[in-house]
Amino acid sequence: MKIFDRKKELNTFTLKKREKDNTIGLVPTMGALHSGHLSLVNKALLENDLVIVSIFVNPTQFDKKNDLDKYPRTFNKDIELLRQLSDNIVVFAPTVDEIYEGNVVSQNYEFDGLDKVMEGKFRSGHFDGVGTIVELFLRTVAPDRAYFGEKDFQQLQIIRKMVEIKNLPYTIIGCPIEREPHGLAMSSRNERLSKNTREQASFIYTTLKAAKAEFGTNSAITITDWVKSEFENHPLFDLEYFEIAEEITLTPVLKIQDNQKYRAFIAVYADGVRLIDNIRLN
Numbered sequence: 507m508k509i510f511d512r513k514k515e516l517n518t519f520t521l522k523k524r525e526k527d528n529t530i531g532l533v534p535t536m537g538a539l540h541s542g543h544l545s546l547v548n549k550a551l552l553e554n555d556l557v558i559v560s561i562f563v564n565p566t567q568f569d570k571k572n573d574l575d576k577y578p579r580t581f582n583k584d585i586e587l588l589r590q591l592s593d594n595i596v597v598f599a600p601t602v603d604e605i606y607e608g609n610v611v612s613q614n615y616e617f618d619g620l621d622k623v624m625e626g627k628f629r630s631g632h633f634d635g636v637g638t639i640v641e642l643f644l645r646t647v648a649p650d651r652a653y654f655g656e657k658d659f660q661q662l663q664i665i666r667k668m669v670e671i672k673n674l675p676y677t678i679i680g681c682p683i684e685r686e687p688h689g690l691a692m693s694s695r696n697e698r699l700s701k702n703t704r705e706q707a708s709f710i711y712t713t714l715k716a717a718k719a720e721f722g723t724n725s726a727i728t729i730t731d732w733v734k735s736e737f738e739n740h741p742l743f744d745l746e747y748f749e750i751a752e753e754i755t756l757t758p759v760l761k762i763q764d765n766q767k768y769r770a771f772i773a774v775y776a777d778g779v780r781l782i783d784n785i786r787l788n
Contacts, residue, residue, distance in 0.1 A: 507589050509597045513605070513646050516598055520558075520647065528555035532649035534640060537561040538578040538694035539587050542684035546653040549681055551592050558647050559588060561599040566612045567635030573780075578694050598647070605642055612638045616671065620664050620756050624749055624771050625782070636661055637668045644669070644676050651677045655684070657691045659769060659784045660756060683783075685711065691783045698779045706742055707781065710774055713737070714785040717750075717770050721787040726750040726759045729770075737774070746773040746780070750787065 510516040520530060531550035535543050550557040561584055568574035581599070588595050602610055612634040615621070621633040644652060654662045662680045669678055684692045686704075689711035696704060713736055717729050724732075730748055737745035750759045753767040762768065768787040773780060 507585065507593070507595060507597065509585070509599060511598075511600050511604065513600065516558075516596075516646070519596070520556075523556055529650045530554055530647065531557045532560065532643065532647045532652040533557060534560045534562075534643050534652065534654070536563045536577065536694065537584050538580050538697065539584045540684075540692050540694065540696075542655055542657065542692035544587065544591065545684050546655060546681050547588065547591060547595065549679075550651065550653050551594060553651060553679075554649075556594050556596065557592070558596045558598055558649065560643050560647075561597060562605065562639070562643075564635060564639040565602060565610060566638055567632050569629045569632055576698070578697050598643075605639070605646075613641070615668060617664050617667050618755075620660070620667055623660075623751065623756050623758060624747060625660050625773070628746060628773070633661070633664050637664065640665050641668060641672065641674070644674055649676055651679055653679050653681055655682075656680050657683045657693065657783065660771065663754070663756060691781070693781065695779050695781065699777050703742055703777050707776060709740060709743065710772060710781065710783055711785075714770055714772060714783060717748075718785055718787050721750075721768070721770075722762070726762060733772075742776055744775040746775060748772045753786070 531554035533546045533550050547557060547559060563577050565574055612631060615634055615637045626633055654665060656662060666678050669676060686692060688705055688708035690696060690707040713733055717733055720729050733748045734745060737743055749771045750768055751757060751771060752759055753769050759768060769784050770787055771784045773782045
């Protein structure tokens with residue numbers, strides 16, 4: 507497996523591949539890989555001749571330094587997991603200075619309001635940081651396709667919007683959420699949970715499924731109030747938000763329209779760890 511930490515060396519390598527008409531897929535990650543990441547890589551392998559997996563903990567998308575410092579870093583383990591998947595994987599793991607060229611700041615984007623709700627309410631500057639690093643990786647790698655998980659559905663929609671407003675010629679592909687056996691959405695942050703909390707965190711997905719079952723029968727307000735009450739009665743979890751939103755615009759919904767697609771979004775704290783999830787409602 508080839509591992510690059512310099513853009514110039516990666517570009518030289520990919521140029522040779524393109525001369526042979528090889529297609530390239532990109533899977534951007536922050537490392538601490540799990541089965542969810544590997545499902546993205548496997549899909550990319552099916553659809554491309556070569557897959558580049560970036561491993562980079564991006565400082566500009568963290569609004570709290572403590573969260574950045576605690577983010578798990580398991581580079582050697584990540585490499586072994588990828589090595590077992592395929593010989594057609596290349597890892598790009600630049601330093602902060604290499605990818606940002608010494609100017610570690612976010613661009614300011616206009617995401618048409620996609621960044622003002624849910625995660626955007628609680629994580630100041632987060633999506634400007636996400637947009638900045640994804641744009642940098644897309645322009646560096648120039649993939650045919652880039653793959654992102656739907657667990658971060660708001661992020662996925664924002665990346666699609668960034669590609670649109672910047673007129674970038676790359677296809678963004680969303681992939682289904684991978685879940686642990688008890689239903690918790692797979693995340694690198696799950697490793698920070700105690701064994702007991704991790705098992706009981708199935709409550710989050712169970713609540714989302716119950717909300718989905720009520721969708722179309724009860725109003726969005728009624729469902730939201732019920733979810734809030736469920737979490738108020740659970741000692742392990744602290745609900746940050748629950749929103750029912752239109753899928754494309756991410757606009758929070760009060761009255762359900764028959765011709766719209768909706769998702770329920772949730773953010774919860776457990777053991778001091780912030781967990782997010784979502785589910786399509788119709």
